[in-house]
Amino acid sequence: MPEKEYIIQFAEVVLPLPVPGYFTYRIPQELNGKVVAGMRVVVQFGQKKFYTALVRRIHTDIPKVKALKYVLSVIDAVPVVNEKQFKLWEWISQYYLCSVGEVMNIALPSAYKLASETRVVIDPEYVNDSETLTDREFQIVEALTINQVLSLTDVSRIVGLAKVIPLIKTMIEKGILRVEEEITEKYKPKKETCIRLTEAYSEEELLNAEMDRLTKKAYKQLQALMAYLQMSRHFSDNPLEVSRAELLKTPNVTAAQLDGLVKKGILENYTRNVSRLIHKESTDEIRNIIFTQAQQQAFDELNSSLAGNNIVLLKGVTSSGKTEIYIRLIDNILKSGRQVLYLLPEIALTTQIIQRLQKYFGEKVGVYHSKYNEFERVEIWNKANLPLSGEQETKQFQILLGARSALFLPFTDLGLIIVDEEHDSSYKQNDPAPRYNARDAAAVLGTFHECPVLLGSATPSIESYYNTQSGKYKLVELNERYGGVQMPEIMIVDIREEARMKRMKSHFSPQLLQAIDNALSLNEQVILFQNRRGFSLRLECDTCNFIPECINCDVTLTYHKHINQLKCHYCGYTTNVPHICPSCSSPAIKMRGFGTEKVEEELAILFPDASIGRMDLDTTRTKYAYQRIIGDFETQKIDILVGTQMVTKGLDFDNVSLVGVLYADGMISYPDFRAIERSYQLLAQVSGRAGRKQKRGLVMIQSNNIKHPLLQWVTEDNFKTMYEKQLIDRYKYKYPPYCRLIQVSLRHKDPNVLNQAAAALAGLFKPVFGGLMLGPEYPMVSRVRNLYIKNIILKIDKGPKGRQFKFEAMRCITQLQEMADFKSVRIVVDVDPM
Numbered sequence: 007m008p009e010k011e012y013i014i015q016f017a018e019v020v021l022p023l024p025v026p027g028y029f030t031y032r033i034p035q036e037l038n039g040k041v042v043a044g045m046r047v048v049v050q051f052g053q054k055k056f057y058t059a060l061v062r063r064i065h066t067d068i069p070k071v072k073a074l075k076y077v078l079s080v081i082d083a084v085p086v087v088n089e090k091q092f093k094l095w096e097w098i099s100q101y102y103l104c105s106v107g108e109v110m111n112i113a114l115p116s117a118y119k120l121a122s123e124t125r126v127v128i129d130p131e132y133v134n135d136s137e138t139l140t141d142r143e144f145q146i147v148e149a150l151t152i153n154q155v156l157s158l159t160d161v162s163r164i165v166g167l168a169k170v171i172p173l174i175k176t177m178i179e180k181g182i183l184r185v186e187e188e189i190t191e192k193y194k195p196k197k198e199t200c201i202r203l204t205e206a207y208s209e210e211e212l213l214n215a216e217m218d219r220l221t222k223k224a225y226k227q228l229q230a231l232m233a234y235l236q237m238s239r240h241f242s243d244n245p246l247e248v249s250r251a252e253l254l255k256t257p258n259v260t261a262a263q264l265d266g267l268v269k270k271g272i273l274e275n276y277t278r279n280v281s282r283l284i285h286k287e288s289t290d291e292i293r294n295i296i297f298t299q300a301q302q303q304a305f306d307e308l309n310s311s312l313a314g315n316n317i318v319l320l321k322g323v324t325s326s327g328k329t330e331i332y333i334r335l336i337d338n339i340l341k342s343g344r345q346v347l348y349l350l351p352e353i354a355l356t357t358q359i360i361q362r363l364q365k366y367f368g369e370k371v372g373v374y375h376s377k378y379n380e381f382e383r384v385e386i387w388n389k390a391n392l393p394l395s396g397e398q399e400t401k402q403f404q405i406l407l408g409a410r411s412a413l414f415l416p417f418t419d420l421g422l423i424i425v426d427e428e429h430d431s432s433y434k435q436n437d438p439a440p441r442y443n444a445r446d447a448a449a450v451l452g453t454f455h456e457c458p459v460l461l462g463s464a465t466p467s468i469e470s471y472y473n474t475q476s477g478k479y480k481l482v483e484l485n486e487r488y489g490g491v492q493m494p495e496i497m498i499v500d501i502r503e504e505a506r507m508k509r510m511k512s513h514f515s516p517q518l519l520q521a522i523d524n525a526l527s528l529n530e531q532v533i534l535f536q537n538r539r540g541f542s543l544r545l546e547c548d549t550c551n552f553i554p555e556c557i558n559c560d561v562t563l564t565y566h567k568h569i570n571q572l573k574c575h576y577c578g579y580t581t582n583v584p585h586i587c588p589s590c591s592s593p594a595i596k597m598r599g600f601g602t603e604k605v606e607e608e609l610a611i612l613f614p615d616a617s618i619g620r621m622d623l624d625t626t627r628t629k630y631a632y633q634r635i636i637g638d639f640e641t642q643k644i645d646i647l648v649g650t651q652m653v654t655k656g657l658d659f660d661n662v663s664l665v666g667v668l669y670a671d672g673m674i675s676y677p678d679f680r681a682i683e684r685s686y687q688l689l690a691q692v693s694g695r696a697g698r699k700q701k702r703g704l705v706m707i708q709s710n711n712i713k714h715p716l717l718q719w720v721t722e723d724n725f726k727t728m729y730e731k732q733l734i735d736r737y738k739y740k741y742p743p744y745c746r747l748i749q750v751s752l753r754h755k756d757p758n759v760l761n762q763a764a765a766a767l768a769g770l771f772k773p774v775f776g777g778l779m780l781g782p783e784y785p786m787v788s789r790v791r792n793l794y795i796k797n798i799i800l801k802i803d804k805g806p807k808g809r810q811f812k813f814e815a816m817r818c819i820t821q822l823q824e825m826a827d828f829k830s831v832r833i834v835v836d837v838d839p840m
Contacts, residue, residue: 007807009036013038013066014066014068015032015033015038015041015065015066015509015546016030016031016032016064016065016066016067016068016069016074017030017031017032017047017062017063017077018030018062018063018064018065018111019031019047019049019059019060019061019062019065019077020059020060020062020095020106020107020590021049021056021057021059021107021110021426021604022058022107022110022114022119023051023057023105023107023108023111024104024105024107024109024117024439025105025107025838026105027105027106028062028106029049029051029059030069030071030074030077031047031049031059031074031075031076031077032074032075032077033064033076033077034076034077034129035355037077037080037299038703039752041061041064041077041080042061042064042084042085042086043061043062043063043082043083043085043089043092044060044061044088044089044092045060045061045080045081045082045085045092045304046058046059046060046061046080046081046082046086046118046120047059047060047061047077047078047079047080048077048078048079048080048120048185049075049077049078050075050078054185056078057120058081058118058120059112060086060087060110060191060726062092062467067374069641078419081120085520086114086118086387086391086416087114087416088391088416088418090417090451090454090455091113091414091416092640093454093656094413094414094451094454095109095110095113096412096452097447097450098440098442098447099440100835101442101746102439102440102441102442102837103235103812103815103816103835103837104439104440104835105115105439108438108439108440109440109595112411112414112438112440113385113411113414113699114414114677115380115383115384116192116380117192117193117380117383117384118192118193118384118387120192120829121216123157124157124185124186125155125156125157125158125185125186126146126150126155126156126157126158126161126174126183126184126185126186127150127154127155127156127183127184127186128147128150128151128182128183128184129181129182129183129184130184131181132181132183133375134147138260139182142165142167142173143173143177143182145164145165146161146164146165146173146177146183147182149164150183151778154357155186158170158174161173161174176416177718179238189239192380193380193381193384194381195279195280196279196280196281196381197278197279197280198249198250198251198276198277198278198279198280198710199249199250199251199275199276199277199772200247200248200249200275200276200277200278201234201248201249201250201253201264201273201275201277202238202247202248202273202274203240203272203273203274204271204272204273204274206271207271207272207772210241211687215332216272217231217232219411219750224266226260226263227256227263227266227267227270229258229259229263230253230258230259230260230263230264230267231272231273231353232269233253233255233256233258233259234248234273237252237253237256238721247278249263250275253645254612256568256643258428262282281384281385282374283382283385284388285426291366292333292334292337292366295330295333295334296484297330297331297334297677298327298488298489298490300326300484300485300486301326301330301484301488304320304331304333304482304483304484305331305335307325307482308320308331308335308460308482309335311458311482312335312458312460313420313451313458313478314458315453315456315458316458316459316479316480317452317456317458317459317461317473317478317479317480318458318459318460318461318479318480318481318482319450319461319462319463319466319469319470319473319474319479319480319481319482320460320461320462320463320472320479320482320483321463321464321466321482321483321484321725322462322463322464322483322484322485322696323464323484323485323486323487323694323723324464324487324690324693324695325488325491325658325694325697326464326484326485326486326487326488327484327488328426328462328484328807329359329362329628329658330488331484332348332424332426332460332462333362333363333366334699335422335424335460336348336405336422337366337367338364339421340367340370340404340405340421342421343419343420344404344420344422344457344804345390345402345403345404345405345406345417345418345419345420345421346404346406346420346421346422346423346424346490347406347407347412347413347415347420347422347423347424347448347451348363348405348406348407348408348424348426349407349408349409349410349411349412349423349424349426349432349445349448350407350408350409350426350427351377351410351426351427351430351431351432351433351655352409352652352700353375353409353434353632357632357633357636357637358636358657358658359407359426360373360407363407365403367405368709370403370404370405370406370409371403371405371406372386372389372390372392372403372405372406372407373386373406373407374386374387374406374407374408374411374412374415375408375409375411375412376409376411381714386403386406386415386498387415387416390402390403390415390416390417390418391407391416391417391418398406402418409432409444410432410433410442410444411437411795413444413448413451413574414797415543417455419455420451420452420455420457421457422456422457422458422459422460423443423452423455423457423458423459423460424460424462425445425450425459425460425461425462426446426462426463426682427461427462427463427655427686428445428461428462428463428466428467428470429466429467429470430655431684431840433445434838434839434840436556436836439834439840440621441835441836441837443838443840444463445470446838460610461479462690463687463692464690464694465558465687465691465725466725467683468683468729468732468733468736468742469742469743470742470840471729472733472743473743476561490703491697491702492697493697493702493723494665494693494694494696494697494702494703494705494723495702495703495704495705496693496705496707497704497705497706497707498515498707498709498712498717498721499515499518499668499707499708499709499712500709500710500712501515501708501709501710502710502711504516504710505568507739511612512600512602512608513600513605513608513668513669514608514612514668515708517706517707518666518706518708518717521664521666521704521706522613522646522664522666523531523613524664525663525664526613526616526646528617528663529642529661529724530649530662530663530664531639531642531644531645531646531659531661531662531663531664532607532645532646532647532662532663532664532665532666533646533647533649533653533659533662533664533665533666533692533695533696534605534646534647534648534649534666534668535649535650535653535666535667535668535688535692536600536601536602536605536648536649536650536667536668536669536675537650537651537672538564538599538600538601538602538650538672538738539564539575539601539602539622539623539624539650540564540565540566540573540575540601540602540603540604541564541566541567541568541597541600541601541603541604541607542597542598542599542600542601542604542622543562543564543566543598543599543600543601544562544563544564544565544597544598544599545563545565545572545583545584545595545596545597545598546595546596546597546598547587547589547590547592547594547595547596548594548595548596549587549590549592549594550587550589550590550592552587552588552589552590555570555586556574556576556577556579557579558574558576558577558579558789558790558791559574559576559577559579559744559789559790559791559792560787560788560789560790561574561575561576563579563581564601565583565597566624567604567607568603568624569602570582570583571583576790576791577756577790577791588761590725597837600668602620602622602648602649602650603620603646605668606618606620606648609646613645613646613799616645616646617643617644617645617646618638618644618645618646619638619644619646620636620647620648620649621635621636621648621649621650621652621653622646622649623650625653626652628663635647636657639659640659640660642661651688653689653692653695654688654691654692654695657695659689662695662696662703663696663697663703663704664696664699664703664704664705664706665692665695665703665704665705666705666706666707666708667689667705667706667707667708668708669708669709669716670685670689670707670708670709671709671710671711673685673689674711674714674716677786679697679735679736679739679840682716682728682731682732683728683732685716686716686719686720686725686728689707689716689717690720690721690723692705692723693705694721699832707720713772715731716728731766740778740801741801742838745778745801745802745803745804746801746802746804746808746837746838747799747800747801747802747804747837747838747839748799748800748802748812748815748835748836748837748839749797749798749800749836749839750767750796750798750799750800750815750833750834750835750836751785751795751796751797751833751834751835751836752764752767752782752796752797752798752832752833753791753793753794753795753831753832753833753834754793754794754830754831754832755793756794757793757794759827759828759830759831760794760795760796760831761796762827763822763827763831764781764782764796765782765796766822766825766828767782767798767818767819767822767833768781768782768798770814770818770821770822771798771800771818774811774814774815774818775800775801775802775811775815778801779798779799779800779801780798780799780800780801781796781797781798781799782796782797782798783796783797783798784796784797785797787840793832800815802815803818812837815835816835819833819835
């Protein structure tokens with residue numbers, strides 16, 4: 007009988023590295039038919055390193071190379087990434103000018119990305135001769151004699167050295183050590199020990215006989231057995247699994263009693279996989295959501311507009327009940343058996359939305375963001391794509407809610423994508439690559455899944471609103487607050503005049519202090535917004551005007567009182583507060599400016615009986631910090647909440663009657679073409695926190711320039727005028743939405759090399775872009791982490807011509823990188839910078 011013909015197969019794989027393109031590996035004969043697109047495989051890359059790669063496709067086309075490396079092993083039984091995900095990754099790679107490997111690196115949970123770890127072992131040919139070893143070499147050899155293998159971290163700890171590579175190299179040259187590379191699976195399912203009856207006692211007659219014997223000889227063991235039978239509902243049609251830990255919480259059940267029953271062969275221990283995720287049951291029904299007439303009209307319009315898989319912008323004023331509309335839309339999608347992706351810009355927002363969605367949808371809701379640990383993220387990933395769970399009884403998440411990283415989950419059948427607060431700049435990733443905008447990527451993901459995309463905001467981005475006016479997006483408006491609640495009264499306070507009349511108390515006008523006092527006297531709550539964290543923005547010598555700066559960055563250091571140190575918000579550098587001026591030795595060092603920490607302290611002095619809370623980056627670093635602060639404010643344990651932008655975004659508090667903006671001028675005067683748009687959005691959004699739930703609120707905005715037109719637009723809730731004025735300026739100077747921007751940042755430790763490289767790149771760009779190139783120029787912060795920075799802005803057209811400009815831009819950058827003098831210059835490309 008002739009042998010079956012062996013077909014040579016090859017796998018194109020993507021590696022989680024910043025290298026362009028795919029790499030081809032040969033599939034060994036024993037793995038033919040076992041490797042499928044979307045699976046993880048182990049491959050060697052370079053001389054010694056091993057990586058987890060993702061298979062993009064299998065083919066039989068023989069590559070035109072002399073030698074090919076083999077796929078070493080297959081990690082997965084089923085694909086962890088699907089075709090639609092690959093398409094999204096490739097679109098992001100092409101649009102944002104990065105490699106597919108960089109997209110893979112941020113898309114996959116870290117526990118799915120395995121890289122080899124360097125380990126040291128004793129060379130088999132080494133003959134132990136302790137007399138020729140140094141003290142540190144002897145320590146390593148002695149440890150290896152016991153442990154057989156050590157990681158570089160272990161070696162560093164044993165010998166007390168931070169850098170051990172030179173020592174390891176010396177020992178290798180002496181023939182003492184050998185280096186090995188080992189790759190291991192990071193993710194391990196969480197296990198739980200459970201108790202069950204052995205097969206011998208599954209018959210009721212035998213079990214009753216044994217219970218009679220225990221009654222006479224071991225009554226306490228009988229009690230433990232009875233507790234198990236009751237907890238497991240053993241005699242019912244649907245018995246339950248019982249964990250050992252839960253059984254031991256039962257009164258009169260001890261570990262010794264259970265061990266005795268196991269020893270007698272009545273019970274047995276076994277392990278099962280359990281979820282690390284917390285599941286909640288639904289507590290309400292969708293039918294209990296009652297729409298106002300305005301909501302019903304918006305809902306009907308949305309149903310009609312979304313039917314054609316369109317992109318629709320829902321422009322609804324704050325407190326208009328957009329979330330209730332989302333919930334009804336989600337319910338319709340779930341009834342059709344499809345999934346929903348609900349994106350939010352900030353993790354802070356997920357806390358309230360999770361509670362509201364779980365109230366109606368219970369355990370159908372999954373949450374995915376960076377505060378979860380790497381194992382929890384793997385479990386959420388698996389439950390977004392049911393075949394990955396490996397267990398038939400595992401229920402798939404039908405609603406996935408999260409920040410921008412949730413965009414990359416392995417959805418099986420998306421029926422709707424919701425991008426809430428679509429205007430928010432947090433949807434844009436700045437570092438590392440890919441520097442993508444989740445809002446725009448969500449629109450592309452919708453086309454791959456053939457599902458509609460709903461953008462929601464009270465203050466939409468100018469680009470999105472422009473798309474509705476040009477017919478690219480559909481527009482639905484909701485201009486009434488729920489239940490007929492009035493929009494808040496907005497007062498502009500002239501703090502320049504108040505300061506001139508010497509009526510200011512620190513950073514508080516008398517009008518704001520009186521309003522806070524009135525609100526507290528009525529047991530109402532207050533939100534105060536200051537867009538700077540820390541205590542004081544800078545220290546300054548009153549004699550010579552010296553200001554302490556970061557040693558790594560060209561920025562002043564911010565004073566943080568809770569750690570009593572000066573801190574850089576760019577690189578994290580900290581230093582002690584000087585008692586005298588380092589420049590002139592004067593003791594007259596003053597604090598200038600103020601942040602949320604200082605506001606919190608001063609409020610405690612001005613309102614000693616009030617409970618003050620603060621929500622900024624410093625107070626929300628832990629996993630449940632957002633939940634704790636928001637929960638305390640909802641339950642009125644906090645009277646006054648001070649915060650940065652986190653308090654402006656979509657939070658819903660019943661008892662807030664006053665919102666105060668302590669200093670509006672800093673946002674308005676920021677040197678950026680989007681400054682007016684962002685200032686309007688922030689002020690309008692934070693104003694929307696006041697007067698919800700049947701109360702008309704009061705908003706006080708403190709400013710030195712009360713005649714600025716932006717403040718008038720905010721007071722009148724006049725988005726349309728702001729939009730029209732900004733369009734005139736952007737058309738005149740050619741800015742989005744009339745073009746796209748590409749920012750090219752050059753970075754180097756030597757400013758002279760940087761200047762030469764920037765001039766050379768500008769020379770390459772000039773013939774292609776002409777007057778559509780701005781720069782090169784230093785940004786506001788011209789040095790970060792000891793790297794000097796220069797930026798070039800390119801303005802490109804939309805459509806096919808824009809794609810050609812992108813190609814030309816990358817050609818020029820590649821040409822610069824090939825120049826010997828500039829190989830060390832780091833170049834960062836940011837498409838559509840925010």
